[in-house]
Amino acid sequence: MPKQHIYVLGLNVYDHDVSACLLRDGAIAYAISKERITREKHASGFYKEVVDYCLSAEGITLDDVDLVVRNSYILPVPEMEERMLHQDMPGFLPIAERNEAIKHPLFRSKSDKVVSISHHLAHAYSAFAVSPFKDGVVMIVDGVGNYQADAMESHPQDGASPLARESESYYRFEDTRLECLKKVYMEPARGLLSDEFYNMPGLGALYSRVSTYVFGDWNKCGELMGLAPYGRHGQVGSLLEMKDGELHVPFWGSDNQQPFVLDGGSWDKSPTMQHWQDIAWRVQDDTENVLLARARWLRETTSAKNLCVAGGVALNCVANGRIAREAGFENVWIQPAAGDDGIAIGCAYYGWLEVLKQRRSFVMEHAYVGRRYSDAEVAAALQNFLVRIQVDVRRSDDICRDTAKLLADQRVIGWFQGPSEFGPRALGNRSLIADPRKAEMKDILNSRVKHRQAFRPFAPIVLAERMRDIFEGEEDSPYMLIAKPVRPEWRDKIPAIVHVDGSARVQSVREETNPMLYRLLKAFDALTGVPVLINTSFNVKGEPIIETPQDAVSCFLTTGIDHLVLHDTLVSKTTMHKVVTPVMTTFGDVATIVSSTTQDGSRGGG
């Protein structure tokens, strides 16, 4: 039988946010991050789970895949895999995965159908190749990319040494043709081997350094952005400076030497809090100014109207808002998986466009690219005897109307619909939804489920056609990646989503891309006159966003979520819940118990 489709598989491998993206005839069929399957946040290591998830969802095998394109931001993948044969690298390939990896057909593959590409090139393809624009420019800024010696795209040479690392890359594109205009490298940082990244003199690396300084974790940049508006202007000296169009990162001086403390219960009562707030303000302000200068330079040197953005720094929605409003582009499109999970998309499109020389024919209009779970799979997640005896399960003929009533009654809803979102944000298919009309809802969400630091804001979803009534700025924000000022007349109406600086990280919802979420907002608007809801990720602190119906049920049972909506089924806790879940936790892990009687016993990849 002739082959029906051309398949390209893109993979981000070995360090944080391992992920896969499967293209079917040049369109994203499925994409998934390893963390959603293994339940370990930012999961690193081997990529078997994500490959299996995509192939299984499509009903094909690896033999059906025409091309595999991979990236590791550390070394070219063949070199990484050679080293792993004779060198223990538990951070990149845990011992438990080693035997499995060595037997896998992609590990050390010599096939010419398995390609390795460099990091910023992959980010660039993830941005322009699926954007709605025929031509424009691309801005890639992240923590750290590949070595200069491994960067594949030709670019203006500026004397960077072979061991310098990618920090920023700027491109122009027209249709499928990509041209690099400028790359900013970080020269090797001297210091102890273990703190190389901590000392790298680049924009994203510096932001991560401050995240480490404040939170004890390089990957808490979103929290740092949330903390910034509490800081005092100008109390901390510059951390990033532009001089004659070039970035300078001043030496990390002795002014900033408060030791960080790990994020604990008393973290925000620390006497160092004011200093942390001040330094957060400084690094955020410096970052916005550098990014704005870069974006303006790109526009002025190319006269481009369209800007595409990716790389971890593109998750900074406050800076994105300023770029969208102030840099002078007519249109800005940000890859929703802007961090390294999105590398899988970029690898796949490099394969489709550059290796296979195919045409651009796909626009990423939404991020719901996980697999779809059937109603039978949803029902199976509620079948365990210990689950059944503590929940009331009811099919609804209008789940949006019924859920809107519960929301208006201040109930916290776990909302599970359709395929999962790819990228770090829950965009309404794996979300916790709540009423934004009372400020206390923030505390309710935190005390019952999220357990976040009190300073962190919750984000709103809004009917797209009402966004400009409630939030300032013309630009669309379908991926919750642009912060906008809330109009003054609305701030008291939706206080739970207004940050201390009067802004909100808004997601606009269109009927075409998420009809269920749109109908939920419509129903809530009809009841309350407010077309806005709180949307936060369906997880508890420190865990990845849920993927499967089983994940949803176990998160529901072990937290203070009031009701769970699985497709059109409304699940409520009965009085037995207070007795049974503690018994379950006595005998084992609730997630394992919930999963133990599903129809085929399988998890996400099945």
Ligand SMILES: [Fe+2]
């Ligand atoms: Fe990156």
